[in-house]
Amino acid sequence: xxxxxxxxLAALALLLASCSPRDRTRTEDxxxxxxLWTSWAGTERAGIDAVVEDFNGSQSxxxxxTLNITDPQTKIMLATAGGNPPDIAIMNNQFIAPYAExxxxxxxxxxCSTADITPERFVETFWETATYRGRTWAIPxxxxxxxxxxxxxxxxxxGYDRPPxxxxxxxxxxxxxxxxxxxxxxxxxxxxxxxxxxWRPEWSNWLGLGSYDGQDRxxxxxxxxxxxxxxxxxxxxxFGKDELIKLRSGFGRFSSPQNPFFDxxxxxxxxxxxxxxFIETFxxxxxxxxxxxxxxxxxxxxxxxxIADVDQAVIPKGADxxxxxxxxxxxxxxxxxLEKLALAHGKLTSLKAVSPDFYDKHDHPYLQVHLDIANxxxxxxxPQLAQYQNYFTDVNEAANxxxxxxxxxAEGLAQLQERQQKALDKKQLRWxxxxxxxxxxxxxxxxxxxx
Amino acid sequence: xxxxxxxxxxKGLLFISPWILGFLAFALYPLVATLYFSFTDYxxxxxxxxxxxxxxxxLAQDSNFMKAVFNTVFFAALSVPLNTxxxxxxxxxxxxxxxxxxxxxxxxxxxxxxxxxxxGVIWRWxxxxxxxxxxxxxxxxADFANALLGTHFDTPAWLEDPAFTKLGLVVxxxxxxxxxxxxxxxxxxxxxxxxxxxxxxxxxxxWGKLAHVTLPMVSPYILFNMIMGFIAAFQVFAVPFVMMDGxxxxxxxxxGSMLFAATYIYLKAFQDWEMGYACAMALIFFVxxxxxxxxxxxxxERRVYYxxx
Numbered sequence: 001x002x003x004x005x006x007x008x009l010a011a012l013a014l015l016l017a018s019c020s021p022r023d024r025t026r027t028e029d030x031x032x033x034x035x036l037w038t039s040w041a042g043t044e045r046a047g048i049d050a051v052v053e054d055f056n057g058s059q060s061x062x063x064x065x066t067l068n069i070t071d072p073q074t075k076i077m078l079a080t081a082g083g084n085p086p087d088i089a090i091m092n093n094q095f096i097a098p099y100a101e102x103x104x105x106x107x108x109x110x111x112c113s114t115a116d117i118t119p120e121r122f123v124e125t126f127w128e129t130a131t132y133r134g135r136t137w138a139i140p141x142x143x144x145x146x147x148x149x150x151x152x153x154x155x156x157x158x159g160y161d162r163p164p165x166x167x168x169x170x171x172x173x174x175x176x177x178x179x180x181x182x183x184x185x186x187x188x189x190x191x192x193x194x195x196x197x198x199w200r201p202e203w204s205n206w207l208g209l210g211s212y213d214g215q216d217r218x219x220x221x222x223x224x225x226x227x228x229x230x231x232x233x234x235x236x237x238x239f240g241k242d243e244l245i246k247l248r249s250g251f252g253r254f255s256s257p258q259n260p261f262f263d264x265x266x267x268x269x270x271x272x273x274x275x276x277x278f279i280e281t282f283x284x285x286x287x288x289x290x291x292x293x294x295x296x297x298x299x300x301x302x303x304x305x306x307i308a309d310v311d312q313a314v315i316p317k318g319a320d321x322x323x324x325x326x327x328x329x330x331x332x333x334x335x336x337x338l339e340k341l342a343l344a345h346g347k348l349t350s351l352k353a354v355s356p357d358f359y360d361k362h363d364h365p366y367l368q369v370h371l372d373i374a375n376x377x378x379x380x381x382x383p384q385l386a387q388y389q390n391y392f393t394d395v396n397e398a399a400n401x402x403x404x405x406x407x408x409x410a411e412g413l414a415q416l417q418e419r420q421q422k423a424l425d426k427k428q429l430r431w432x433x434x435x436x437x438x439x440x441x442x443x444x445x446x447x448x449x450x451x
Numbered sequence: 452x453x454x455x456x457x458x459x460x461x462k463g464l465l466f467i468s469p470w471i472l473g474f475l476a477f478a479l480y481p482l483v484a485t486l487y488f489s490f491t492d493y494x495x496x497x498x499x500x501x502x503x504x505x506x507x508x509x510l511a512q513d514s515n516f517m518k519a520v521f522n523t524v525f526f527a528a529l530s531v532p533l534n535t536x537x538x539x540x541x542x543x544x545x546x547x548x549x550x551x552x553x554x555x556x557x558x559x560x561x562x563x564x565x566x567x568x569x570x571g572v573i574w575r576w577x578x579x580x581x582x583x584x585x586x587x588x589x590x591x592x593a594d595f596a597n598a599l600l601g602t603h604f605d606t607p608a609w610l611e612d613p614a615f616t617k618l619g620l621v622v623x624x625x626x627x628x629x630x631x632x633x634x635x636x637x638x639x640x641x642x643x644x645x646x647x648x649x650x651x652x653x654x655x656x657x658w659g660k661l662a663h664v665t666l667p668m669v670s671p672y673i674l675f676n677m678i679m680g681f682i683a684a685f686q687v688f689a690v691p692f693v694m695m696d697g698x699x700x701x702x703x704x705x706x707g708s709m710l711f712a713a714t715y716i717y718l719k720a721f722q723d724w725e726m727g728y729a730c731a732m733a734l735i736f737f738v739x740x741x742x743x744x745x746x747x748x749x750x751x752e753r754r755v756y757y758x759x760x
Contacts, residue, residue, distance in 0.1 A: 074721050081495045098724065102496035242605070242612075245705075249580025249608035389722040394515075396701040406613065406706045415514065422509075430492060433500065 047344025085316035110449030138312035140350035201395035229409035291366035527684035542635030563629025571693025
């Protein structure tokens with residue numbers, strides 16, 4: 001009887017023993033281990049590995065250990081909720097607001113001020129993405145801005161030797177480039193807003209106004225989205241819904257030679273600075289492309305618009321080694337270290353200062369175009385919304401439906417406004433309930449780090 | 452209670468204690484926690500804030516929730532009867548004593564062993580509008596029909612056209628009928644030979660025997676497969692999620708046509724961090740599945756024949 005009873009107990013003991021924490025905080029030579037979670041893989045992982053190796057080599061106190069994760073937003077959230085987060089996590093700028101508003105990050109204002117890390121050192125557009133609700137939550141690392149990538153050969157075919165200067169001109173070129181087969185199906189299109197479609201919720205910015213006023217109102221019924229919806233709907237009106245669906249169903253995967261931009265099915269795409277890497281790897285040898293600012297509508301009051309994307313380093317709430325983690329982050333944004341990382345990623349750095357060496361070593365043929373756009377004031381990050389993922393999924397789907405004519409612009413925008421305003425109101429209500437306590441808590445944390 | 456009875460009870464409880472512990476930890480506790488969280492505003496990262504029935508009130512007006520319910524019911528209503536009928540039909544065919552019977556049984560069962568994610572990836576390619584094998588196979592028929600009738604049938608863009616996405620998924624779900632087929636096979640082998648002999652003596656042919664002997668004998672298996680099928684269909688997640696991921700679409704697919712209950716619960720819980728709202732949805736679907744199961748059981752009382760009764 002006793003022997004029988006001891007079996008489950010032994011199993012339980014074994015289970016508990018295997019779950020008990022080992023000493024994972026120090027290396028054998030006594031250095032504090034700082035864990036870093038990132039979704040960077042391949043050459044991007046190699047870039048951070050090289051910087052980490054330099055740092056570890058220069059250190060007798062800290063040892064940074066990098067771990068690759070997929071779906072970082074969810075994993076970091078679950079690890080933080082479970083009380084076992086990494087010391088540093090790399091995340092995209094659009095997730096700073098949801099994490100900060102859920103009290104899942106460590107405010108860095110105190111640490112930054114003691115380390116003399118000031119906003120003046122950074123490109124304003126990139127630095128802004130690291131702040132939310134009046135606090136600093138992240139250190140911006142490698143960055144990019146979107147530009148128009150166009151196929152020069154196809155442009156020459158239709159008599160153009162320069163990129164379009166307005167969205168209206170882009171659409172005229174689009175009509176010239178688009179070709180149909182005898183059966184009416186499209187064999188080539190000039191521009192297609194769903195390819196690659198990574199920034200679908202932001203199209204209204206090119207027509208004058210974004211989706212969020214930054215305070216308490218979503219703007220889907222305002223002029224920007226009214227024009228954007230009409231512009232998106234013009235695609236099924238001009239080219240046909242079934243023809244567009246059929247065309248898109250034949251697009252290959254992004255990182256493959258069948259990418260529709262590489263194989264000439266789409267002549268113009270909105271893309272980031274990393275695209276050059278993929279062009280070098282997957283496009284045909286004789287592929288000729290150009291980069292230019294993606295032009296805005298002539299009525300928008302701006303010459304062009306670009307979306308700034310930033311990889312951020314954050315310290316999740318509950319991290320074990322905050323000072324050590326920040327020491328590594330401080331090293332990361334020294335000009336040499338950050339430029340080394342940016343070169344490996346084929347991107348820009350968040351710093352204002354650019355060394356001559358960076359220009360020499362960066363292999364992007366249109367680096368200056370990207371740098372100019374980043375500093376122009378026309379590059380903006382995606383909206384800081386606590387419900388960002390909800391916004392992204394919902395507007396993505398609405399943009400598809402508008403483009404294919406599955407809903408009318410009036411109907412689609414009214415529904416979108418109702419859903420998104422409700423989602424925003426819900427978050428605002430939640431924030432109003434917790435604001436006072438969170439602000440007090442954050443101030444206390446900041447004061448502690450200054451002391 | 453005598454001493455022996457008490458000892459036996461304790462022994463019995465000890466033997467089933469792993470199950471009891473498992474049930475308490477992995478079934479009862481999550482269910483009770485789901486019920487509690489459904490009445491809170493809970494982001495997982497911050498402590499839950501009780502908000503009464505707000506989540507349920509919001510659900511009643513959530514057009515995406517209604518879309519997810521419609522899509523799930525639509526998929527279940529199409530795929531479950533189709534798969535059950537096909538599995539039964541295949542089992543009847545594979546119950547004949549023909550050469551290579553074991554090979555065919557294995558061959559038809561094998562696809563159901565493919566993991567869900569692989570299935571999603573495979574079907575993403577099979578259903579590709581331009582180069583997919585499905586369209587390559589039906590293309591010539593469409594061309595033939597067009598030439599003959601002067602029509603303009605075209606092969607569908609299965610993953611991009613909202614009118615076809617769910618149908619594509621139903622086609623893909625046929626791959627999973629192996630399990631149901633094996634259960635039907637077991638049922639068919641239990642049908643007594645003397646019943647067939649008696650039916651033959653009464654002059655019944657193949658169809659007569661099928662309608663009056665085979666189907667009544669496998670009716671409990673039909674009921675079981677239907678119930679399991681509906682439960683699985685209400686939980687459909689991995690295959691459509693992976694299929695949509697590959698075509699650079701929102702997880703709900705074009706026009707929200709692939710937004711299923713489990714997908715929406717996942718999105719709300721782990722992407723929007725609205726765990727309370729997701730819990731409310733999960734509970735509603737739990738009640739739906741329980742109601743459906745009970746309804747099926749009640750409806751089938753007169754139609755299902757149990758040999759043991």
